[in-house]
């Protein structure tokens with residue numbers, strides 16, 4: 001058996017997920033870009049690229065990796081609030097599909113660098129639609145004063161800048177309102193904000209719009225991953241079909257990360273000790289927050305199953321890792337079959353923001369990678 005801990009990716013689940021997405025967008029002028037930051041495993045990227053997905057990148061490292069894994073440069077969008085001059089220059093030279101521009105200041109620098117290189121940079125403007133965070137606490141990126149995106153009150157400024165710059169080619173608008181979104185209301189609100197923004201660019205500035213990018217953020221079922229491995233893509237895409245009518249020449253782009261890859265990944269870990277304390281029992285496993293930081297960073301819930309215990313008797317446990325931090329806790333007060341040293345636990349739904357966020361804290365090794373295909 002493979003050395004634990006290891007990430008186990010079920011490529012059959014990934015493939016089923018991809019097919020459901022393709023079915024739901026077929027016949028529409030829709031294109032899905034995969035947000036590489038969720039998981040940059042080459043076999044996952046190759047499968048997505050060969051199925052016609054584009055790539056959404058947030059660093060030049062991701063842009064290079066995407067190209068290496070089979071994404072054509074024109075199918076790459078490059079977002080991020082802090083692109084350096086070197087990153088911008090390299091991405092222009094690679095001829096990527098577009099920069100998702102996050103500030104007036106960045107737009108200015110992209111224009112300057114493109115001018116220096118005698119090139120034209122493709123840009124999409126990331127606008128903050130100012131969708132109320134109070135209705136949904138997990139929406140944190142779409143507000144007016146935020147490190148991400150351009151505030152709506154600067155729309156005229158950026159449009160006139162793009163219009164007057166010979167080295168910028170306007171492709172469209174970009175929006176991204178948050179993550180792990182499970183109701184469609186925020187997306188309906190987003191659809192309503194898009195039309196006036198687009199009309200302004202086309203009618204007041206005579207700009208040509210190729211596409212609208214509505215970002216990602218569709219959530220998954222962390223509670224019941226085994227029973228419900230594929231998110232409700234039909235409901236998601238139907239929301240846009242119903243609420244966003246675009247001219248035929250305008251493509252609708254989506255930038256999904258979590259909803260594509262989260263459920264295909266499981267972190268397999270071994271129980272080192274079961275520590276009996278006065279008021280609780282603590283299961284200490286060989287995976288830590290260096291392998292999976294979501295519980296420590298976001299208090300995220302991941303379902304945990306003991307896949308080796310045959311015991312019908314259940315007990316209550318905390319499950320913790322070996323790292324020297326109290327935050328290195330995967331679960332508190334969960335019910336598992338009676339668990340003992342040497343048992344194997346499966347931590348579910350870790351295909352997104354699991355391995356890609358891992359570190360070497362405490363000088364611990366990377367988890368291995370295994371596949372089911």
Ligand SMILES: *Cc1c(COP(=O)(O)O)cnc(C)c1O
Nearest residue numbers: 035176179216217255256257258
């Ligand atoms: C992270 C990110 C995404 C993907 O978000 P998910 O919640 O994983 O779908 C899409 N677009 C941008 C700009 C992002 O930063």
